[in-house]
Amino acid sequence: MRQGVIEENAGGMWLWLLQRLTAVVLIVGLAVHIVATHVLNLGELSYDNVAGRLAMPLFVVVDFALLGAGIFHALNGLRMVLLDYGFSGRSKTMLSWGLFVFGVAAFGYGAWALWPWLTA
Amino acid sequence: MSQKDRETANVGAGLWKGAGMWAWLFHRVSGVALALYLFAHIWVISRGAATGAEGFNTMFETLESPLFIVLDLFLLAAVVYHALNGIRVLLFDLGVAIRQQKTLFWAVIAISVVVMAVFAYISLSFIASHGA
């Protein structure tokens, strides 16, 4: 195979490893999230209940972790899917950067949305 | 493969006999669905946040309508399957049980079905008690 192909695709270990690590975070985090939302009767879904929960330190940590891990896992997951269908060279670079920028923006937006609850 | 090669290549429908293909396909589809949902979720929640308490509660009302509860169930199915199969994949990553992949796949399906049945029961009784 062309040497170029190898160089162009160097690394990958970090993304692979992070996909696994975020999966573990997600599975733990989602468990807490779902149990808290639907099983433990913290009450019906309502502004007050949610607000109260969101302000608890445990949930702050869980929610931020879920947000970050979820965004990474989802976007890197999408990238994995797309890479299987012929993204290479320039299109691959653009895809990676596009997703990165989108991810940062989504995290910022999500964090901005979570922020008021902390201070509320 | 060139376009011409692709046309002449043999398709090999028999490959779908293996559980691995389905496990992967479902994982992929559920993963992409979840990814799209996640961003919808972030957007909805934060919009709710932006509109304050009142808007938030109207949003919850919509979300508690039967339509959304059924959609929720699909979402949950995706999460449950993706998570369980994710664990299956993580086991392979550790070199564990690769030869048992078929058994594990059916275990994933079985557990997903059980979990879904429980949730479906809860949700349907929720719909029933709240009326449509």
Add this chain to the structure above:
Amino acid sequence: MPEATFRIKRHNPEKLDDQNGTGDDRYDDFTVPYESSLTVLEGLFYIQENLDGSLSFRYCCRAAVCGSCAMYINGTYRLACQTNVRHLDDGPITVEPMPHMPVVKDLVCDMTDFFAKYETVMPHIIRNSAPPEKEIIQSPEDRKKLDMPVDCILCGSCYSSCPSVWGEGNYLGPAALLKAYRFEVDSRDEARKERLPRFDNERGSYRCHTITNCVEACPKELNPTEAIQWLKGAAVRRRLLGRAK
């Protein structure tokens, strides 16, 4: 005398330019009589000798060690020489080239990419120190680690079965990665940085989604998935934990 019907997928590259441009693709039925036992390869020879001299297929050892005759028989990867028609279901025996591979002619696939990728992973031992006067000592336990990967006959079944290969022309595929593994686990191999980048990249081990079609397909019952996962782990151990190997 019992008979077997062979339903063979045909393709003729010299007819690619005809009106329909498909290379005269079709299935041909042949009836092959036999005495007590008949392998698919023997059946193909019977057809080539007696019924249709234009039939093309690969062969060599006829003893399941050379990897020439991997084909798609009744929807399963098999070595034609190792497959006895008595062990197949009744009804016609469908013989097709390996799926998702370019076809040269009839049952012969184009293996160019397959071998090019195999060569990419530096499929040879790498030593940095001077060799000893006699053999390099290797314990039976260390030798045991080679048992699985050295049995690969490079037949291409796994490669043809892997969806990651179908989608992405540059993915090394299970066979090449299994080869990389074969040398990486060899206690005599001293590669540190040389081979690592060849498989530890986004067209290498990380393109594998543990679909395990390769494990199901391998006629030698090898486990490329295990090898690939080991390689991913090896990269982590080396890059992150600084292990020499």
Add this chain to the structure above:
Amino acid sequence: MIYHELVIVGGGLAGLRAAIEAKKQGIDVAIVSQVWPGRSHSGAAQGGVNAALANHPDSADDTWEKHAFDTVKGSDYLADQDAVAQMTKDAIPVIYELDHAGCPFSRFDDGRIAQRPFGGAGYPRTCYGADKTGHYMLHTMVEQAIEAGVPMYVEWFVARLVVDEGVCRGVVAYDMVGGTFELFQAEAVVIATGGAGRVYSNSTNAIISTGYGMAMAYHAGVALKDLEFVQFHPTGLLTTNILMSEGARGEGGYLLNGLGERFMQKYAPKAMELAPRDITSRSIQTEINEGRGIDGKGYVYLDLRHLGAPKILEKLPGIRDLAIHFEGVDPIEEPIPIVPSQHYSMGGIDTDMDGRTSMPGLYAAGECACVSVHGANRLGGNSLLETVVFGRRTGAAAAQYIDGLEDLGGSAAAGEEALADVRDRVRNLANREGGEDPYAIRAAMTSTMKEHFGVFREASVMQAGLDKMLDLKVRVKEAELRHAGGVFNLDMIRTFELEGMVDVALGIAAGALARTESRGSHSRTDFPDRDDANWLKHTLAFYQTDGGPRLEAKAVGLGMFEPQERKY
């Protein structure tokens, strides 16, 4: 036209080793092979490769001289002793070299290369990798050739040599995938095309072991040596003749007749099942002929059951798989039905110790060559050794020859002529209407060789066989090609091969009929004794367009060991 300084025909162990050596010497060398080199017949070798490493506890005082003695004795004194000495001496570094190249030999507990006993050897000196030694060695060698950067023309069938005024200057080959004939110009050519087992219908050899490479040299006027010596392996599977390695007996397997006796007691009381192949095959054949086969039929049992499952699974996993897949018998539970089967061609292209033939620029190595290190009977484990030892020497000698040439390039005219000749041949084959069916000829030839030139030979039977072969030679000239298409044309390749096979088979037949003695694998019921006074000499066969070959004699290289009676 394609140019390389050195063209190696054949990518088996011998061809690969020669190519690597020439490359090391800075020669522009390329391999041209009918199959991807890693698919060559060498990969089918199971049992192992001999070298006096003295790793086995029972072989601490083994030396290359003892290895040489066993080889010469095994050859029934027909081997050239200087060549044997060279091979057994080189064996040791060659095995270490293979180990350093990564060949996955099995190991003893102390981490050294494991060795097992083999037929006809005084010491356990056969190095092995489970029962897949050839596969391991072949892949190691392919890997070395790839690393060395040897270009390989894969799936190119070489159809003939280019000879310019008595000097070999290249080959004409059929590009199977491209569908055309091309001319390779070269300064020298090495033929490494393997054995000719497929001239027999009951062969353990790969389907491509047709001896066509031998025939190419033969047709170009180079002599074939000692063709009459054909090895019959004692243990081929009953229905397919697929080999059950000698390693199975090396690990302790028994041979049982219909009465349940270990009949080797009668024939080789000391060596028992580990007598040399010729003796063991004759013993089995005698049991069968005298009605003591299993149920009185034409086979006996190879019994491994007493070895136990763990040993079979560890040491003979490949044998077990083959028996299960091809005979439907699991050796852990049942004895394996076996028959003696054609296995190896001791004879071949007449070469010296450096692979040189009588034609300048033409070299040969491996099973297609006859150096001769196997004489009248090859010991198991010596032919893998031969391929690497003489492959290396041949590559070096060819490189040296090329270095010594004054003006490179050769004449294009001879090449174009050869190319045109091959194209004519194809056209003639294709245009013939109502000609002979090549596959009927092939079937008649292989069964004639099996019936008339088998384990036991006798004048009247052989004469009848020779007559049939002469008739087939006439018929093959009338063979008709039914398919003249370009790409991957098996019909054409197999018909080409057939023309060569008939001539090689005729060489075997003529040599066997002429040699009025019994020696090694050549066992005549009408001349049961070895006759050193008249026959301690090689047979050289020269091709003649019509009829059988012209035979000549060549002296045997003696010196180290005096001929003595062979007893085991």
